[in-house]
Amino acid sequence: MERHHYDEMNAAPGEVRPHYRALSQWLAQTPPERVVEKRREADLLFHRVGITFAVYGDAQGAERLIPFDTIPRIIPLHEWELLVKGLTQRVTALNRFLHDIYHGQEILKAGVIPAEQVLTNEAFQVAMLGLDLPHQVYSHVSGVDLIRHNDGTWYVLEDNLRTPSGVSYMIEDRKMMMRLFPELFERQHVYPVEHYPGLLLETLRSIGPNAMHEGTVAVLTPGQYNSAYFEHSFLAQQMGVELVEGSDLFVKDGYVYMRTTAGRQRVDVIYRRVDDAFLDPLAFREDSLLGVPGLLSAYRAGHVSLANAIGTGVADDKSTYPYVPEMIRFYLGEEPLLANVPTWQCKRPEDLAYVKDHLSELVVKEVQGSGGYGMLVGPAATKAQIEAFAVRLKANPSNYIAQPTLSLSTCPTFVERGIAPRHVDLRPFVLSGREVKLVPGGLTRVALKEGSLVVNSSQGGGTKDTWVVD
Amino acid sequence: MLSRVADRIFWMSRQMERAENMARILGVTSNLVLFGTKDRQEQNLLAPLTITGTANVFEELGQPLTLETLIAFLALDPANPSSIYSCLRDARDNANEVRWQITSEMWETLNATWLEAKGMRRERVVGSGATHFFDWVKERSHLFRGVTYGTIVRGEAYNFSRMGTFLERADNTARILDVKYHILLPSVHDVGGALDFYQWAALLRSVSAFETYRALYHDQIFPIKVAELLILEQRMPRSLAACSFQINNALERIVGQHDHAAKRLAVELLARLTHADIEEIFQDGLHEFLMSVLADIIELGNRIQRAYLGMI
Numbered sequence: 001m002e003r004h005h006y007d008e009m010n011a012a013p014g015e016v017r018p019h020y021r022a023l024s025q026w027l028a029q030t031p032p033e034r035v036v037e038k039r040r041e042a043d044l045l046f047h048r049v050g051i052t053f054a055v056y057g058d059a060q061g062a063e064r065l066i067p068f069d070t071i072p073r074i075i076p077l078h079e080w081e082l083l084v085k086g087l088t089q090r091v092t093a094l095n096r097f098l099h100d101i102y103h104g105q106e107i108l109k110a111g112v113i114p115a116e117q118v119l120t121n122e123a124f125q126v127a128m129l130g131l132d133l134p135h136q137v138y139s140h141v142s143g144v145d146l147i148r149h150n151d152g153t154w155y156v157l158e159d160n161l162r163t164p165s166g167v168s169y170m171i172e173d174r175k176m177m178m179r180l181f182p183e184l185f186e187r188q189h190v191y192p193v194e195h196y197p198g199l200l201l202e203t204l205r206s207i208g209p210n211a212m213h214e215g216t217v218a219v220l221t222p223g224q225y226n227s228a229y230f231e232h233s234f235l236a237q238q239m240g241v242e243l244v245e246g247s248d249l250f251v252k253d254g255y256v257y258m259r260t261t262a263g264r265q266r267v268d269v270i271y272r273r274v275d276d277a278f279l280d281p282l283a284f285r286e287d288s289l290l291g292v293p294g295l296l297s298a299y300r301a302g303h304v305s306l307a308n309a310i311g312t313g314v315a316d317d318k319s320t321y322p323y324v325p326e327m328i329r330f331y332l333g334e335e336p337l338l339a340n341v342p343t344w345q346c347k348r349p350e351d352l353a354y355v356k357d358h359l360s361e362l363v364v365k366e367v368q369g370s371g372g373y374g375m376l377v378g379p380a381a382t383k384a385q386i387e388a389f390a391v392r393l394k395a396n397p398s399n400y401i402a403q404p405t406l407s408l409s410t411c412p413t414f415v416e417r418g419i420a421p422r423h424v425d426l427r428p429f430v431l432s433g434r435e436v437k438l439v440p441g442g443l444t445r446v447a448l449k450e451g452s453l454v455v456n457s458s459q460g461g462g463t464k465d466t467w468v469v470d
Numbered sequence: 471m472l473s474r475v476a477d478r479i480f481w482m483s484r485q486m487e488r489a490e491n492m493a494r495i496l497g498v499t500s501n502l503v504l505f506g507t508k509d510r511q512e513q514n515l516l517a518p519l520t521i522t523g524t525a526n527v528f529e530e531l532g533q534p535l536t537l538e539t540l541i542a543f544l545a546l547d548p549a550n551p552s553s554i555y556s557c558l559r560d561a562r563d564n565a566n567e568v569r570w571q572i573t574s575e576m577w578e579t580l581n582a583t584w585l586e587a588k589g590m591r592r593e594r595v596v597g598s599g600a601t602h603f604f605d606w607v608k609e610r611s612h613l614f615r616g617v618t619y620g621t622i623v624r625g626e627a628y629n630f631s632r633m634g635t636f637l638e639r640a641d642n643t644a645r646i647l648d649v650k651y652h653i654l655l656p657s658v659h660d661v662g663g664a665l666d667f668y669q670w671a672a673l674l675r676s677v678s679a680f681e682t683y684r685a686l687y688h689d690q691i692f693p694i695k696v697a698e699l700l701i702l703e704q705r706m707p708r709s710l711a712a713c714s715f716q717i718n719n720a721l722e723r724i725v726g727q728h729d730h731a732a733k734r735l736a737v738e739l740l741a742r743l744t745h746a747d748i749e750e751i752f753q754d755g756l757h758e759f760l761m762s763v764l765a766d767i768i769e770l771g772n773r774i775q776r777a778y779l780g781m782i
Contacts, residue, residue, distance in 0.1 A: 224567050233570040243570065248472050259473040261626060261778040263727035 006150050006409040007421055008073060019076040019469055022188045027071075027419070035070065038180045039414065042068055045176065067462035068173060069413050070180065073424055073444040077191070080468045083146070083154065083428065084438055086338035089328060091142045091430045094159060094315045096331040098138035102128045102311065112330050113323045121320070123313030125276065127283060131300055133309055134207040135434055140307035141200070141271075142430040143167075143443075146338075148409035155339045155406060157425065159324070161312040163273045166443040166463075167429050168231035171196060171238075173465040174441070191440035191468040196429070197238035199437050200271070204239075206433035207305045208268045215268025215305075217241045218258060220249070222274050222290045232273050246274070251294030256304045269305045276310050319367060322401070341406060347398035355402040356393070359386050362402040364393065379405055408453050411464065413446055423447045425455050426466065440468035471626040475568050477779035479627050482564040482572075482580070483618070483634030489557035490611035491642040495521060496541055497604040498676035503537055505668055513653045515540055521645045522552050538596045545595055545603070554607055558587045573621040576614065583610040632720040633774060640713035641767050643677060647700050648760040654693065670696060677708045697756060698748040710763060711743040717770070729777035732770065739766050 009020040016024045046065050075083075100107050101118055102125075108115040118124060143164025145157040174193050178185055201217065208215030221232035223245050236243035248258050249267065257264040272279065278288040283296035298304045314320060322343040325336040344351035344362075355362060364376040376389045393400055410421035428442035444464040445455035455461040495518045502514040515535050519525040524543075527550065533539045545554045562584035569577045595603045615635065622628045650673045654666070670691040674680040679699055686703070687695055703709045718736045726732075742763070751759045 237570045242472055244472065245474065248474050259780055261471050261473055261476045261630075262725050 004150050005407050005421070005423070006148050006152050008148075008409055008411040008424070010412075019074050023072065023074065023184065026184060026187060032418075035414070039070055042070065042176050042180055045179070046172075066169065067448060068176060069446055069448075069462050069464045070177070071412050071414060071419070072177060072465040072467045073411050073426070073446075074467045074469055075426075077440075077468055077470050080440055082337065086154075086336075087144055087428060087430050087438065088436045089332065089334060089337050090144065090156065090159070090324065091139065091432055092436060093328040093331050094142070094161065094324065095137050095139055095432060097327045098309070098312060098315050099133070099136045100331070101314065102131065107327065107330055110330065112326050113320070117319055118314060121314045121317055123276070123311065123317055125311030125314075127296060127300070128309070128311040132302075134209070134211075134305060135432075137207065137432045138309040139312045139315070140203055140207060140309075140432050142432065143427045144430060146426045146428070147406060148426075150407045150409075153339055155341050156324070157341065159316040159321070160427075161308060161316040163275065163308065164427070164429070165228045165231055165273070166427055166445075167196060168234040169463045170429070170439075170441055170443045170466065172234075173463055177465045188467075189470050193439045193441040193466075196439045197235060199431055199439065200235065201239040201241070203431040203433035203437065204269045204271055204305075204307055207307060209302050209305055210268065216266060217269045217271065218244045218249075218267050220244055220246070220270050220272040220274055222278070226273075228273065235271070246288075246290045246292050249292040249295075251292060251298050254298050254301045254303050256292065256295065256298050267304060269307065271307045276313065279306075279310065341403050344402040346393065346400040346402065351402075352393075352397045355400075356390065358402075359390060361404065363405055364389065364400050364402040366399055367401055377405070408447075408455075411444070411446065413448070413462075413464070415448070415450075420450070422450070423453050423455070424464065441466045471571070471630075473778060473780040475571050476626060476630045477775075478564040478568045479572065480630040480634040480774070480779060482561045482568075483631040484638040485557040485561035485564070486580070486611050486614050487635045487638040488552065488642075489554045489561070490608055491639070492518075492522070492544055492552065492554050492557065493604040493607035493611075494676045494678075495646065496544055497601065497608075498672045499540070500537060500600050500604075501675075502669065502672050510653070517649050517653060518544055521642075521649050524550065524552060541596050541600060542592060546590065546592060555587060555590075558584050558607075558610075568627075571627055573617070575617045575621045579610070579614045579617050583614070626724065629720040629723050630778070633717055636713040636716040636720070637767060637771055637774075639708060640710055640717070641764065641771075643700055643708055643710055643713065644760050644764045644767065646673070646676060647697065648757060648764075651693070651697070651756060667691060674699075679706055679708065682706055694748060694752060697751070701751070701760075702743060702746055702748060704744075711740075714740045714743050721774070724778065726777050729773075732773035732777045735766060735770050735773060739763070739770065742766075 009016060009024065011017050043065060046068060097107065105115070107113055108118060139161040141164060143160040143166065145160065146154050147157050148154055170193055204217045205214055217239065218241055219232055219236040219239075221229060221236075221243055223229065226232070233243050242248075242258060244258055244267075249270075250257055250259065250264075252264075256267045256270070258267050274290050277285045278290040280291045280293060280295040281288045282293045284291070295304070296310070299306055299310070322340065322345065325340050328334055328336045344355050346352045346355055346364075355364065358378075359376065360378045360381070362376075362378045364378070366374040376386070378386065381389070408423040408425060411424045412419050413422040415422070424444050424446045426442050426444055428438055431437045444466045446462050446464055447453055447455045448460055448462050452460070499514055499518050503511050512535070515537065516525065518540060519528050522544065528535070528540075528543055531543070533543075543550055543553065547553045548555055548559070550556060551560075558580075562580045565572060565577050565580040590603070593599070618628075618631055622631070654669055654673075670693070671680055674683050674691070674696060677700060682705075683691065683696065683699055686699065686705070689695070699706055699709065701710050704711050704715065706712055714736070718740045721729075721733055721736045
């Protein structure tokens with residue numbers, strides 16, 4: 001069943017949205033062979049520069065390219081400005097939430113979010129209790145996944161507050177487009193994104209433990225076998241800072257140092273792309289070879305800053321997600337500007353009643369479930385399946401949440417037989433330090449298989465350049 | 471520069487130089503076994519194993535020592551850490567880890583070399599294809615060195631790369647000279663015979679010094695002059711003196727906190743090789759002299775490792 005989707009370029013068949021007009025004209029004028037040739041050139045360039053993601057299960061260290069689509073995803077400036085306001089509001093509230101739950105826990109006392117849900121969450125880090133962070137910011141780099149529903153409304157699908165990746169593709173995709181199709185950038189003013197590494201460095205410096213001197217920043221990577229290693233090296237190089245592995249760092253007398261040819265050198269801020277559990281074998285997983293023994297104690301002493309902070313995962317958790325609009329109201333006293341996907345919690349009688357009546361339209365999930373087990377996808381289920389599920393739901397309502405099935409918008413994309421609509425999402429990157437900043441753009445992921453909603457690069461997803469235009 | 475990064479760059483360059491030296495040794499061996507008595511042949515086959523210190527490992531494989539098994543072991547065996555195959559693989563892996571601290575041309579050269587070596591079949595390398603293969607390895611090493619010299623910024627990465635290259639080369643020249651001299655020694659008084667001409671010429675060719683010898687000495691090949699050329703001649707780029715000069719140069723440019731021991735030894739070695747006299751060396755024993763230089767080279771490598779590159 002083909003549902004109705006919002007198309008980013010065409011308002012209706014033959015009716016191009018204003019911000020896509022220049023591109024649409026160019027597409028009509030350009031011979032298809034030229035575009036095909038350019039795509040081949042792009043593949044070659046990506047391979048040569050080594051913009052690949054590692055598939056190191058392969059014994060020979062094979063590296064795969066993430067498919068790059070040459071038709072950009074365009075967002076008009078007025079719409080982008082609304083997104084920026086919404087994202088800033090949301091990330092600010094999430095940071096306030098993180099500070100709160102590791103300090104006074106006012107939101108729990110007020111009963112806005114059930115305390116046990118936060119305190120027993122696996123990602124909640126007791127080690128963070130009472131620790132004061134510069135500017136009270138926890139998630140310095142947030143990758144918020146957005147989708148556009150068929151009514152044109154943007155929804156937040158997920159807040160990624162741990163170690164979100166993909167920003168290197170945002171920059172490399174732009175570089176590639178400018179190289180392949182410089183004439184497109186003459187036709188239309190596209191806001192630049194290349195200054196992201198500069199903003200990131202500024203953000204990282206602003207959270208240094210010593211406000212008086214400009215600290216030494218380093219990027220901590222799990223190493224070359226990590227699938228995002230390219231991005232780690234890319235960002236370190238672009239910021240002009242060292243790319244370190246756990247073994248390059250050591251803690252002495254409460255401070256963190258790196259081993260260099262000229263002796264030890266103090267490190268003040270670590271942009272870490274290593275998960276919480278692996279950061280410090282003395283504090284977390286003792287079998288971790290990726291971390292730095294003693295790092296947590298140096299961190300707690302305020303001698304080194306980590307981006308993102310430890311324990312941010314509790315705020316981007318599936319069970320916390322439904323409460324984000326409440327957080328915004330609680331901390332900021334504002335109405336949320338960006339929509340959450342509505343979530344019905346079946347433990348509430350009124351929610352349960354609604355879910356029961358609308359099972360054929362909803363996706364119903366187990367609260368603790370993952371990987372799609374114990375889940376009902378209403379629109380795709382048979383009548384018998386729905387009836388069987390209703391029995392289970394009635395027996396244990398508090399075990400379930402329900403969400404509507406949202407559609408992802410589509411964007412014209414080059415496929416084997418020409419240009420066809422494919423589903424896309426959007427991940428802008430929100431930087432939070434002394435202030436909140438975004439570059440105008442983000443990572444647009446596209447599901448290259450017809451009808452597919454899966455945009456992940458590991459499952460046949462590709463990327464597009466994302467333009468914000470006047 | 472991070473110690474780990476310096477370490478990878480240092481070893482990447484050493485491994486590439488080692489692959490080249492192995493190709494040189496095997497190339498000249500392939501030539502030499504065509505000549506001489508059975509006795510001499512066996513010595514010549516054994517020499518590459520002695521030079522690389524792998525005679526025991528080879529013996530454990532329980533294979534007869536022929537030119538073919540020798541090449542299979544020293545050129546292609548992935549289990550032998552000093553085989554050409556292993557050196558090219560390790561050089562590429564090290565480069566991959568620091569690929570943002572070296573130039574993309576350097577990375578691409580090592581990557582392409584490894585991708586080609588990986589697909590090499592035994593049939594192509596032993597027998598008639600051998601010479602071609604050894605030439606290819608040498609060319610790739612020349613290319614890598616040239617690309618490095620021509621593209622990388624003059625900084626720590628460059629210095630550590632140069633140190634790796636010339637330490638490895640000095641090590642190799644000292645070993646080749648010692649082993650070959652030992653084989654050829656019984657015939658020192660027999661200079662001028664056709665066989666010895668080939669033997670000495672092959673030794674010179676293995677370090678690209680045949681033409682240089684002719685150009686510098688305008689004379690027949692005398693063993694003592696060969697030794698002088700390979701030990702003391704500054705103008706000869708594979709001589710011990712020239713390598714020592716380059717190592718010292720690179721080392722002087724590096725700033726460290728605990729590197730006095732390394733820098734002192736580098737200067738001492740350079741002084742010994744600069745202000746030496748070949749007649750004196752022969753009086754005291756060439757073998758003893760080469761062994762003490764080799765010991766210094768190995769110790770210098772250890773001190774560099776300790777001072778800059780992290781734990782051994």
